[in-house]
Amino acid sequence: MKKNNLKLSVLSTAIMLSLAGCGGSSSKSKAVEVVDVAPTAANVVIDTAKQWVPSTGTLKAVDSNGDTLTVNFSENGETVTADNGVYTFSHGVLELSGLEYSYVSLSGDAVEIDYSVSANGKSASAKLIVSEVMGDPLLNQQWHLRNTGQAAYALSDEMYEGLVLLYMSFGDTEEEARAALSERFAKQKAELIAGQDMNVVGAYSQGVTGEGVIAVVVDSGLEIRHEDLAPNVIPNRSLNLNEGAADRTDPTPTSITGDHGTSVAGLIAAKGWNGLGGQGVAPDASLIGMNYLGEGKVPQTDFLVHGFPGSGIAKTDNVAVFNRSYGYAFPTHFSYSELDEAITAYPVMNLRGGKGALNIKASGNGFGDERNAGSFCTDNGANDLGLTCTNSAFEGTQGNPYSLSVAAVNTDGHHTSYSTAGASIFVSAPSGEYGRYAPAMVTTDQMTCLSGYSGFTGGQIAAWTEAYGEEFVKSQFPFNFPGHEDNTNCNYTSTFNGTSSAAPNAAGVVSLIIAANPELTWRDVRHILASTSTQVDPENEAVTLTIGEGDTAAEFVAHQGWIENAAGFKFNNLYGFGRVNAGEAVAMAKAYDKDLGEQVITQWQGEGSVMGDDAMTSQIPDNDASGLEYKFVLTEELDLESIQFKFDVSNVDMTFGTDEGTQTTAGTDLAIEVTSPSGTRSVLLSSKQAITYPAYSFDNGDQPSYILKEGVFLSNAFYGESSKGEWIVRLLDTSATSFATTDGGWGSFVGYTNNAEASVLEGIAIRAFGHATQVEGE
Structure with missing residues (x-):
């Protein structure tokens, strides 16, 4: 026992001496000090961004002490504040959860985003570098996809100066001409309202771009080798329905004045992010073309353009839509046909594995007049009252639910000057006016300056050149006239319009809906559109007689x-249930449980x-x-x-x-x-x-x-x-x-x-x- 006590005594003395040597003469121990280290941050590079599509990743920031980091962003030295976790910059938007980010480039520009991280009063800074953004040069002019208030080559300076000279040739002084034109241009520019679009960015942000679905363009033709369509055209699936066609798989038009179907196809599914032209609403959807319009068609035409056996369309093909931007017009009411109803019903009742392919139908362009009726709707007061001159129901195919009728709206969300109204309208979509005083659609056109709406032989270009001379026409249609720096090959046009444009824009949205949820039936799609479309022009006034x-x-x-019906749906004979909203529709499609x-x-x-x-x-x-x-x-x-x-x-x-x-x-x-x-x-x-x-x-x-x-x-x-x-x-x-x-x-x-x-x-x-x-x- 004494030996053990001695050992403990010696050990205690040794410990005390050791502590004294480290801490001075104090007999009390001192805690080891923990040093707080500043967080670190490093640059993050995004080198594969697509315009309007999310790029995701993680910010390279660490706090070695394990403290929670606070992240701040700035632009041009000014702090950018988050709204519900979303930071909005002049060039795009960024969502942040912890250090996980999702950035969407809206402008398409390469940018550097300053960010800093802080903890316990110490901070570090770095950059989120977007080195390159894949996009399309005309995308920022496609207001129907994302409306920033752009004019889409309308209301140009060239147009203004050309009109000044024209007014002066009529006897106005230069001051009078400029005063009149300035007033009109200002009024028209006030109708360029940012945000009035189909919210396709909202669909793309959910990862939906149309991949996996097929859109069939039933029209005047489709230039299957067009640079911005060819990547989406399914090889050897299109049909040339002309009786004497040499190549039955090629509906490329022979006209040189412009091809309606080629422009329609571009609105649905021009290829996106390839550095060419613009893009379609569903830029990754596949295309089939059929040249239905015109004389001299094969006897089976009406059946083939509805996907009947022999069309090459299998019942299991994932065909989302048949776009039908055509119709017949005359100042009469056409009688209903049960045969036409049965034919129209076939694709919605039988295709896509029985879930149905929708017929998307242009409502018509007869709001202001019916050309065969002359001045009738001016003479009887319909125009002054704001009543439609013709009715969407005049055409029999819009008298059944197997056609989804689409009306047209402008850059301010209001009704166009021409879009036919009626109780059969289901939804509306952007189309615009005529591309001079107000924007129309920027879309694909026949290739080269030797054919198409743009180019030397374009119907409007040629007629105006003959009437007014080349210099004036060049001023009025700068994008379509050969030589514009944004359209050097004349492969695109800025003047496509009519409900012929509204229908394919809606068809593109339907393609996105079905791509988001391929199990939806055609009736489910209608329900989603009725539930999610945007009520435009909410103050639209009644007309009383x-x-x-x-x-x-x-x-x-x-x-x-x-009106609001008893089930809570809002409806208007001008707009149907409203302007299609791709983002909301895709979100509902993904979570659909009806x-x-x-x-x-x-x-x-x-x-x-x-x-x-x-x-x-x-x-x-x-x-x-x-x-x-x-x-x-x-x-x-x-x-x-x-x-x-x-x-x-x-x-x-x-x-x-x-x-x-x-x-x-x-x-x-x-x-x-x-x-x-x-x-x-x-x-x-x-x-x-x-x-x-x-x-x-x-x-x-x-x-x-x-x-x-x-x-x-x-x-x-x-x-x-x-x-x-x-x-x-x-x-x-x-x-x-x-x-x-x-x-x-x-x-x-x-x-x-x-x-x-x-x-x-x-x-x-x-x-x-x-x-x-x-x-x-x-």
């Missing part, structure tokens, strides 16, 4: 503006001649706000997806004009409205529309004495409502006015005389499309 005279006069709302169940189509229900019975004799009183009411009671309870109405309406005066060269107003005076059991109202026919000739049937020819004969109208305004209950249809004659014409149109009419006899409802029927109402909890 006064019907009758004196004490019996009353108002009729011919255009309602925006079960629409099996489609249910009710039988036609009605009375009179349209049901094969004796004709009704119900008169529609002239210039009477009460009109004629007819009521249906539907007993089947469906959640509506669309609804059809069929009419036979006659008037003995509805012929091809009188010996005196006048025509009756019976057709243009007719208006039709429908009220659902839920109280929602839809205007099928607003009146003052160009029904100046008897109804026409492709099966039976002219239908004298009929305003409508087997005339079908589709309404989407009741989407989501219940079908069950009482439906009220009201037919009115809205005017007793006669008027002269400035231009008599195709029939050379000198005027229109109020109908002497009342129009007669001879038959009426209703048919609903939808699905069984889901009971809560099932």
Whole structure:
């Protein structure tokens, strides 16, 4: 025991001596000091960025002490503050989670982003270097994809100066010319509103660019070797439908004045990020072209362009859309055809493994006029009132739900000057005006300056050159005229427009939706579009007509503006459910959990001649706000997806004009409205529309004495409502006015005389499309 105690004593003494030697004479121990080291940061290089597509990675920052780092970004010496984790720079946007970043280049520029990290009052700085961004030189002019307020080669300085000289040649002084033009240019530039676009960047940011889906362009042709289309054109799958075609797989047009289909194809799927031209809405989608328009087609054409067997399209091919930027127009209502309905229904009911390929249809360009009607819609006041001159329902293929009808909007989100309105419109999409005073579309054109809308032989270029001279035309169409530095080969155009542009823009969005979720059915896609499209022009005003005279006069709302139906969907005859929103639609597609169940189509229900019975004799009183009411009671309870109405309406005066060269107003005076059991109202026919000739049937020819004969109208305004209950249809004659014409149109009419006899409802029927109402909890 004593020996052990001695050892412990010696050990204690040794420890004390050791501590004394290290810490002075104090007998107390001192804690070891931990030194805080500053964080470190290093440059990060992004060398494979694509414009508008996220580039992801991790910032190279470390704090060796393990302290939490705070990250700050700056631009031009100014701190950039995050909004919900998103930093917005002049060139792009960056999202940050911890040190994980996702950067989207909006400008396409190579940039250096300053960042710093800090912890415990100490910091370090470095850069996020975007060394190169893959893009396309015309992308920043494609306002429909991302609207920054750009003019897309419209309202150019060259155009302004050319017009000054023109005005001076008419007798204006230079000061007068500049004052007038400056006022107009300023007004037009005020309509270039940033943000009014389809939000395709929102879709790309989710990694969706159209890869894996096929778009079929049914049109005048498609230049399959175009530099910006060829990478997406599926080899040997396109069809040349001309009877004498030497190469059946090549629908490249032979016209040199511009090819409609080539420009349409570019809007859907011009290749992206290849350093050429611009890009399509779905820049990684595949393309098939079919030259449907024109004379001399093979007998099977109508079936082939709908994907029937023999078209080369298998039922399992992932065909998302058939784009149909065409239609027939004449100032009449074309009779409905059950055969046409069956043909139109084939791709949506059978293709893509039974999930369906959608028919995307241009609504038409007849809002302001119908060329064969001459000055009719100016003379009868439709233009001044803001009512559509023709109706999307005049064309039979837009009378069924198997066509998705698309209207057009401008850079400010408002209706274009030409886009046909109607209750059958489903959505709208950008298209623009004519590319001079307001932007149109920048898209693909026939290759070289020897053919196409741009180049020496372009239809507009050639005609204007003959009329005004080369120098003036060059000033008015600087991008399309040979020699522009951004279009040296004339392979692109800046003046493509019409609902022919709106349809492929919507088709591109549908391609993105199906690429995001290939399991969606065609009805699911419609539901997504109805649910996510943007309500543009929210202050759009109603148009009201006064019907009758004196004490019996009353108002009729011919255009309602925006309505909200009982299911909560907002609808407008100008815009459908609104402008397509790619980002929102793709997000919904990815998370889609709606079960629409099996489609249910009710039988036609009605009375009179349209049901094969004796004709009704119900008169529609002239210039009477009460009109004629007819009521249906539907007993089947469906959640509506669309609804059809069929009419036979006659008037003995509805012929091809009188010996005196006048025509009756019976057709243009007719208006039709429908009220659902839920109280929602839809205007099928607003009146003052160009029904100046008897109804026409492709099966039976002219239908004298009929305003409508087997005339079908589709309404989407009741989407989501219940079908069950009482439906009220009201037919009115809205005017007793006669008027002269400035231009008599195709029939050379000198005027229109109020109908002497009342129009007669001879038959009426209703048919609903939808699905069984889901009971809560099932």
